[in-house]
Amino acid sequence: MTSPVIEIEHLVKTYHVPEREPGLRAALVSLIKRKTREVKAVHDISFQVQPGEIVGFLGPNGAGKTTTLKTLSGLLYPTSGKVEVLNYQPSKRERAFLRQITLVMGQRNQLVWDIPAADSFELNRAIYGIPETEFRQTLQELVELLDLGPLITKPVRNLSLGERMKCEIAGALLHRPKVLFLDEPTIGLDVTAQRRIREFIREYNARYGASVLLTSHYMADVEALCKRVIVIHHGRIIFDGQLSALVDRFNVNKTIIVRPGDEPIETARIAQYGEVISEENGQITLKVPRDQATRVTTRLLTELPITDVSIADPPIEDAIEQIFATPDEAVPAN
Amino acid sequence: MRTLWAVYRESFRLTVLEMSQYRVNLAIWILSLIAEPIIYMTVWTIVTQEQGGTVGGLTAGQFSAYYITWMLVRHFTVTLAPDAIEWRVRNGIFSGLLLRPLHPIHQDVGSNLGYKLVALPIILAIMFGLALVFPPTFQLQPLTALLFVPAVILGYLIRFITHWVLGLSAFWITRTQALFGLYFVAEIFLTGRFAPMSILPDWIEAIATVSPFRWMIAFPVELILGIMPADQIPFGFLMQALWLFVMIGVLRVVWAAGVRQYTAVSG
Numbered sequence: 001m002t003s004p005v006i007e008i009e010h011l012v013k014t015y016h017v018p019e020r021e022p023g024l025r026a027a028l029v030s031l032i033k034r035k036t037r038e039v040k041a042v043h044d045i046s047f048q049v050q051p052g053e054i055v056g057f058l059g060p061n062g063a064g065k066t067t068t069l070k071t072l073s074g075l076l077y078p079t080s081g082k083v084e085v086l087n088y089q090p091s092k093r094e095r096a097f098l099r100q101i102t103l104v105m106g107q108r109n110q111l112v113w114d115i116p117a118a119d120s121f122e123l124n125r126a127i128y129g130i131p132e133t134e135f136r137q138t139l140q141e142l143v144e145l146l147d148l149g150p151l152i153t154k155p156v157r158n159l160s161l162g163e164r165m166k167c168e169i170a171g172a173l174l175h176r177p178k179v180l181f182l183d184e185p186t187i188g189l190d191v192t193a194q195r196r197i198r199e200f201i202r203e204y205n206a207r208y209g210a211s212v213l214l215t216s217h218y219m220a221d222v223e224a225l226c227k228r229v230i231v232i233h234h235g236r237i238i239f240d241g242q243l244s245a246l247v248d249r250f251n252v253n254k255t256i257i258v259r260p261g262d263e264p265i266e267t268a269r270i271a272q273y274g275e276v277i278s279e280e281n282g283q284i285t286l287k288v289p290r291d292q293a294t295r296v297t298t299r300l301l302t303e304l305p306i307t308d309v310s311i312a313d314p315p316i317e318d319a320i321e322q323i324f325a326t327p328d329e330a331v332p333a334n
Numbered sequence: 335m336r337t338l339w340a341v342y343r344e345s346f347r348l349t350v351l352e353m354s355q356y357r358v359n360l361a362i363w364i365l366s367l368i369a370e371p372i373i374y375m376t377v378w379t380i381v382t383q384e385q386g387g388t389v390g391g392l393t394a395g396q397f398s399a400y401y402i403t404w405m406l407v408r409h410f411t412v413t414l415a416p417d418a419i420e421w422r423v424r425n426g427i428f429s430g431l432l433l434r435p436l437h438p439i440h441q442d443v444g445s446n447l448g449y450k451l452v453a454l455p456i457i458l459a460i461m462f463g464l465a466l467v468f469p470p471t472f473q474l475q476p477l478t479a480l481l482f483v484p485a486v487i488l489g490y491l492i493r494f495i496t497h498w499v500l501g502l503s504a505f506w507i508t509r510t511q512a513l514f515g516l517y518f519v520a521e522i523f524l525t526g527r528f529a530p531m532s533i534l535p536d537w538i539e540a541i542a543t544v545s546p547f548r549w550m551i552a553f554p555v556e557l558i559l560g561i562m563p564a565d566q567i568p569f570g571f572l573m574q575a576l577w578l579f580v581m582i583g584v585l586r587v588v589w590a591a592g593v594r595q596y597t598a599v600s601g
Binding site: 127 | 441
């Protein structure tokens with residue numbers, strides 16, 4: 001059995017955040033005595049990532065995703081617990097470790113603004129000590145995979161957000177890292193650019209066997225790339241498993257799509273069977289509790305003049321929303 | 335070592351490319367540098383005339399030579415401003431730099447040398463222009479002219495590292511401007527910027543001599559102009575070597591502690 005690429009055991013990360021009451025008096029008091037509050041960003045989490053895996057790391061804002069990614073890449077020192085990436089302790093920031101990882105944070109600009117990305121790439125080549133031939137080959141592959149073409153010879157300031165993000169990703173991967181930490185890599189991009197980056201991540205993973213830990217608020221990213229997801233909420237892992245299992249586990253509803261026959265059905269009448277979500281293109285979509293889906297479908301078929309009915313899982317967003325809306329204590333631990 | 339050399343070369347090249355994008359901005363910024371020596375030269379020329387031709391043994395021509403040389407040395411010892419480092423800390427830019435398998439100071443030195451190269455022809459032209467308006471009295475010696483080169487390099491390294499360390503204070507202090515302000519007031523007096531060391535009160539000169547400031551800028555200027563007695567030159571180099579050694583040590587300690595602080599609280 002191969003050893004995991006990422007291994008976290010009982011990781012805790014606590015911040016000490018300065019705290020002050022509003023007003024002049026409190027401001028003067030704080031000059032002499034600073035008050036701080038302890039914030040547990042990550043609370044006793046454990047998981048492993050195997051070589052070549054793409055894992056979605058999901059959670060609402062402030063859940064602890066970025067803290068975990070920063071800890072894994074050596075930017076944050078863990079308060080307690082064991083963290084290992086490629087058998088290195090990230091917080092030691094050893095050069096051999098840094099040469100094998102990358103952290104891409106959406107909208108964080110590492111490229112020099114006023115000159116073409118190709119020139120910034122040359123600096124990366126020097127910093128990572130990439131041999132000339134290998135550098136040219138990797139760059140050519142990245143240009144092809146990300147469809148960068150003429151973009152890398154234009155000053156970065158003249159690129160659109162999506163084009164810049166693609167160049168940022170290329171720059172972050174020139175040293176062919178074995179582990180990729182991607183923090184919202186598609187944030188703010190249009191649908192086409194998002195799809196392109198998604199395809200690229202999949203291709204990079206397949207070509208180089210790299211492991212990827214990805215956070216994203218776009219479920220399309222997760223659905224397209226990750227078989228496995230880890231869900232973190234209030235600093236605790238509340239789910240770690242197959243994406244399909246996540247839906248099964250947390251989706252308390254099903255959607256029933258009803259196509260009426262020639263005779264129209266009033267909305268009020270069909271609303272007796274479940275919550276009407278939409279009515280478009282001649283079909284009505286209902287949301288019903290999962291355990292009642294079969295019974296409701298049978299009733300619909302027997303009691304109403306309909307030609308077709310189908311049952312489906314609601315979008316994955318609904319499952320995630322459901323989890324995040326659930327109070328902490330009510331969420332079952334994985 | 336090969337990696338380091340390649341990083342210096344690439345950082346140098348990038349800065350030259352970047353600066354060439356903003357020629358007007360560069361020209362305006364460099365012209366702003368003229369104001370300071372012109373003020374000093376005008377003031378000291380008037381004072382020497384009123385004092386009967388010399389102040390502290392220096393003539394108007396020697397003051398002119400001092401500030402023209404000072405301008406060149408200042409250019410060679412210009413560093414990355416501490417504010418730039420503070421800005422990186424506050425805006426999280428350091429995160430990207432910490433992910434790279436190389437100390438970020440190397441990239442900064444390379445960039446800074448690139449800036450010096452681009453701006454040097456303009457600085458030389460300004461020096462030539464100032465020499466026409468304020469005729470200097472130079473008494474250059476071949477040996478001191480030769481020693482001027484290592485003195486400037488050592489002065490640059492001391493100043494660069496000191497400013498870098500100062501910028502790293504942002505790891506602990508949120509608003510660093512007060513600290514930087516205090517530092518630059520000390521620099522104005524103790525680097526021989528406001529006036530040559532020889533005409534400042536003895537106690538200021540004594541403080542400057544034991545501090546790193548004198549050895550950053552004043553020493554190379556005094557050396558090439560022959561203001562510094564020949565028997566004190568070895569002491570000057572010794573002090574430069576000592577302060578460079580000390581500042582490298584301070585940098586290592588502050589950097590390690592700063593990164594620990596950064597990785598403990600923000601990232």
